[in-house]
Amino acid sequence: MDIVIREAQPTEYDEIGEITAQAYLQDDLLTFGESDWYLGELKNVAKRATAAEVLAATDGDRLLGTVTFVPAPGPMADLAGPGEAEIRMLAVAHAARGRGVGEALVGACLDRARATPGCTAIVLSTQPAMRAAHRIYERLGFVRAPHRDWQPIPGSDFTLLTYELTL
Numbered sequence: 001m002d003i004v005i006r007e008a009q010p011t012e013y014d015e016i017g018e019i020t021a022q023a024y025l026q027d028d029l030l031t032f033g034e035s036d037w038y039l040g041e042l043k044n045v046a047k048r049a050t051a052a053e054v055l056a057a058t059d060g061d062r063l064l065g066t067v068t069f070v071p072a073p074g075p076m077a078d079l080a081g082p083g084e085a086e087i088r089m090l091a092v093a094h095a096a097r098g099r100g101v102g103e104a105l106v107g108a109c110l111d112r113a114r115a116t117p118g119c120t121a122i123v124l125s126t127q128p129a130m131r132a133a134h135r136i137y138e139r140l141g142f143v144r145a146p147h148r149d150w151q152p153i154p155g156s157d158f159t160l161l162t163y164e165l166t167l
Contacts, residue, residue, distance in 0.1 A: 003101055005108040008045065008056040008066065016056060016066045017043035023091035029127055031158065042089060052076040052088070055108055057101045065092035067105040071116045079123045079148060079162060085113040087124040090133060103136050110140065114167055121167055123148070125160040137163045 008016055020042045023029075030036035041047075045054055048068050057065040070076045070086040080086040087109045092101045113122040123145070126133055148162035 002059055003064065003099070003104045004058050005055055005104055006058065008049065008054040010046070010049075012056060012063060013045035013049065013054075015063055016054065017045045019063060019093050020045075020066055020089055020091040023093070026094055027129070029129065042091075048076055048089070053112065055105060057092070057096075057105050059096075063093070064096035064099075065090075065101045065105055067091070067109060069109045069112050071112065071119065078125055078152070078160075079150070083118055083120040084164075085109070085116060085119050085122045087122065090124075097132075102133065103140070106136055106140055110165070110167075119167060121164055123162060123164045125150070125162055128159075128161060134161075134163075137165075141165050 021039055024042055025033065030038060048054060051074055053069040053071065055067050055069060056063055067090045068076065068088040070080060070088060072085065073080045073082065076088060077086045087106065090102060090105060110122065113119050124137070142163040142165045145162045145164045148164070149159055150162070151159050
């Protein structure tokens with residue numbers, strides 16, 4: 001398989017949104033399943049493409065996965081502070097898992113962060129259940145930053161774990 005990482009094209013946004021949504025649904029990562037409010041955010045690729053870079057992993061004309069690279073603090077950043085980039089919404093189609101797609105997508109974000117003037121670190125949030133993703137992050141040099149863990153839904157027990165990498 002030849003994995004190519006490139007900027008997503010607007011004609012692919014619907015399919016990328018569906019890959020992302022299905023990855024979260026099939027891995028049981030949405031508390032309220034099909035009725036979870038976050039499902040709409042996962043599907044709305046056009047919205048995030050206005051404030052960040054949506055990347056697509058492809059093999060020929062087949063979409064394998066996606067990630068959103070946020071080069072600096074802004075409307076798509078949950079955690080990034082000055083000098084930090086952020087990775088959001090990493091998703092790999094179930095049929096493409098175990099082939100290095102996720103690692104290639106994260107690697108492309110690292111390359112972009114290193115090429116971003118003034119960027120000295122990259123951060124991301126992840127759910128405790130996303131263990132396969134944690135292994136990718138750790139293999140690429142990310143470290144846990146528990147002091148930055150946070151709750152996206154105030155008053156809930158739902159906590160996102162934070163990883164960071166100094167460039």
